[in-house]
């Protein structure tokens with residue numbers, strides 16, 4: 356990708372375009388950046404680039420001729436002609452979607468305004484796009500251009516160490532990113548959350564997804580409203596939203612049905628429910644039914660294996676106390692980590708039905 360920057364102050368870019376990601380992108384050839392000064396395209400002795408506004412008022416306005424002539428010359432320097440982006444606090448606000456769109460272009464020509472801005476004819480007849488980096492006013496477009504170039508450079512293939520980091524970052528999937536930690540695991544009494552140290556990939560992914568949802572719900576309710584969430588995730592977001600009453604109720608999470616032949620059961624329930632479901636483990640096929648899951652579980656020859664109704668709860672210890680006090684026929688001594696990473700305990704109701712309670716933070720997807 357090639358980016359041409361039209362600026363009266365090329366010296367403001369010194370350093371910013373040479374280091375870190377932008378520097379790496381330039382060195383690797385993924386990004387070419389060239390700076391052009393409209394002052395070099397003036398024709399008068401004093402190389403004047405600004406003038407008083409017609410109609411009066413404070414400040415100076417950037418004259419149209421040096422900008423038009425500069426952009427004409429810059430366009431002719433390379434192919435394709437490029438998309439002309441005017442930086443202005445009046446433009447559409449830069450966000451993840453706009454960055455991705457700009458990053459798709461083969462070439463951008465970015466115009467930095469200064470003083471009171473540029474002559475309106477530049478906006479009307481030269482610019483293809485107008486971008487603002489936020490609802491505040493800078494003295495010039497140069498810092499905004501650096502912001503745009505940095506954000507766009509990250510999207511160029513091979514610039515980031517891993518394309519995954521782009522996909523997982525805040526805003527990429529419509530959610531803020533989960534909290535990140537590095538060594539040491541404990542510092543001044545502040546411990547890294549246990550799931551991250553577990554080495555269990557599915558558990559880590561679940562913990563991160565939950566953190567992303569809760570953090571977005573707390574900080575950016577506007578984003579949560581547009582995010583694509585399952586019914587269970589929507590409940591999680593609602594519970595984390597500012598001012599939400601604490602929700603310590605149990606939610607029906609899963610009904611596990613023992614089946615003699617997992618393939619035959621998959622065909623049967625897929626036809627019955629009108630949904631192909633998902634093979635989540637060699638002996639388990641899951642069908643999403645609203646916020647809960649119907650799981651067909653192979654008996655592996657154990658004819659006595661009972662069906663199990665599973666509830667997700669935010670406070671497993673409190674659920675354990677309630678299960679003992681409610682007069683259950685049997686309650687497992689204490690919650691355990693199951694093979695699928697869930698923390699849970701089993702019990703039987705007075706009729707002998709098998710139930711289980713799962714810590715909702717560890718609930719398998």
Ligand SMILES: C[S@@+](CC[C@H](N)C(=O)[O-])C[C@H]1O[C@@H](n2cnc3c(N)ncnc32)[C@H](O)[C@@H]1O
Pocket residue numbers: 441442443444445466467468469470471472473486487488489490491492493494495496497499
């Ligand atoms: C002082 S500003 C001019 C503001 C203009 N008088 C107005 O009220 O819309 C000078 C230049 O800084 C740049 N600029 C200022 N704020 C910006 C923002 N939020 N996003 C992008 N560029 C900005 C633009 O290029 C603008 O022409």
